[in-house]
Amino acid sequence: MATRCGQSANNYPSLLAKKFGLALIDHSCSGATTEHILGPWGDIPPQISGVNAATRLVTLTIGGNDLTYVGNLFNATCQQDHRRRQQTAVSTVSPCNPVRVPTEADYQRDEVQLGRIAQRIHQLAPRAKLVFVQYLQPLPATGKLCADTPISESDAEIIRTIGRRLSEIIDRVGRTNNALVVEMDKSSAAHTPCDADPWMIGSPKGYDGRNGLQWHLNLAGMKATADGIAYWLANAPATFSPAQPSATSTDQAVPPPNDPAVPTPPA
Numbered sequence: 053m054a055t056r057c058g059q060s061a062n063n064y065p066s067l068l069a070k071k072f073g074l075a076l077i078d079h080s081c082s083g084a085t086t087e088h089i090l091g092p093w094g095d096i097p098p099q100i101s102g103v104n105a106a107t108r109l110v111t112l113t114i115g116g117n118d119l120t121y122v123g124n125l126f127n128a129t130c131q132q133d134h135r136r137r138q139q140t141a142v143s144t145v146s147p148c149n150p151v152r153v154p155t156e157a158d159y160q161r162d163e164v165q166l167g168r169i170a171q172r173i174h175q176l177a178p179r180a181k182l183v184f185v186q187y188l189q190p191l192p193a194t195g196k197l198c199a200d201t202p203i204s205e206s207d208a209e210i211i212r213t214i215g216r217r218l219s220e221i222i223d224r225v226g227r228t229n230n231a232l233v234v235e236m237d238k239s240s241a242a243h244t245p246c247d248a249d250p251w252m253i254g255s256p257k258g259y260d261g262r263n264g265l266q267w268h269l270n271l272a273g274m275k276a277t278a279d280g281i282a283y284w285l286a287n288a289p290a291t292f293s294p295a296q297p298s299a300t301s302t303d304q305a306v307p308p309p310n311d312p313a314v315p316t317p318p319a
Contacts, residue, residue: 054109054190057080057081057084057096059161060264060274062271062274063078063269063274064111064185064274064275064277064278064281065078065080065111065278066139066283067076067274067275067278068111068219068278069145071278071279071282072109072282072285074108074109077102078102079099079100079101079102080099081093081096082265082268083117084099084114084117085114085117086114086115086118086162086165086166086168086169087118087147087165089112089114090165090168090169090172094242100169100172100173100176101232103173103177103180104176104177105177105179106154106177106245107176107179107180108177108178108179108180108181108294109181109183109184109285110173110177110180110181110182110183111185111281112169112182112183112184112185113165113184113185113186113187114169114295115162115165115166115216115218115221116187118158118161118162118165119154119158119159119162119212119217119218120152120154120212121187121211121214121215121218121243122190122267122268123152124151124152124207124210124211124214125190125191125203125211126206126257126266126267127148127149127150127151127152128151128203128207128210129202129203129210129255129266129267130147130148130149130202131146131148131150131151131204131207132148132202132203132204132207133202134146134147134148135204149295151207151210151211153218154214159217159221162218162221163221163224163225166184166221166222166225166226167228167229170182170225170228170229170231171229172183173185174229174230181232181285182229182230182231182232183231183232183233183234183281183285184222184225184226184231184232184233184234184238185234185277185281186219186222186223186233186235186237186238187215187218187219187236187245188232188236188237188240188242188243188251188252188269188273188277189215189237189240189244189245189252190211190215190244190245190252190254190267191203191211191212191215191245192210192244192245192246192247194208194209194212196246197246197247198246199255199256199257200245200246200250200254200255200256201235201244201245201246201254201255202255202257214272215237219235219237223235232260232285232288234277234280234281234282234284236276236277236280239276239280240252240273240276243272243273243276249272250266250270250272250273251269251270251272251273251276251277252267252268252269252270252273253265253266253267253268253269253270254266254267255267286316
């Protein structure tokens, strides 16, 4: 996979593969949309090209970039910083992209695309277990923003709404397409950048990037996600056998006994 995809040896697919002793084909790529699962992205082949009849496990965290979910966190951070600078300097034109509010058509298209992806994976790898992994919560509840989440409350509410509706879409698609949905959105609610044990980095002032990309998972979040998936693969109604030969991850990443990610079992 191209270096611009930003893969890490400590991303959750890698940690999960190590836990089960699987041969991993990691086609995850930062910034990818549902189009890039099914089709090429410049010089990057379709992510689904890593799925074949030998595949026994496919994990997916996808759909957020179609709705500018994570992109809006960067846009909102830039906007807030620009507003702060305007208070101490001559007003200038904002260099920031606006926070985008998806249309109903955007949400509908995302759901259709996720369904297409699930169906195609089942066609290519009929013996594989398909796991949709929900996005972790990047923001605390209303009124609880902190220095590490430097955005306005109005922008935060737009982003929370996108996250909530995206979670609902992923849940429906998983139920409809015989997939396990691991609800990292719920298990991470007390692990935002504003919490004592954060699973996401946020956008701290002066951050040097050593722990990963802003507004993405930190190592604790990667471990928690891998552990959550592993727990529910072992305990969900359709149990996954770790003796299977291969796993494929097409993503954008045993849980603590009191904090497993609760899955939605296949319908």
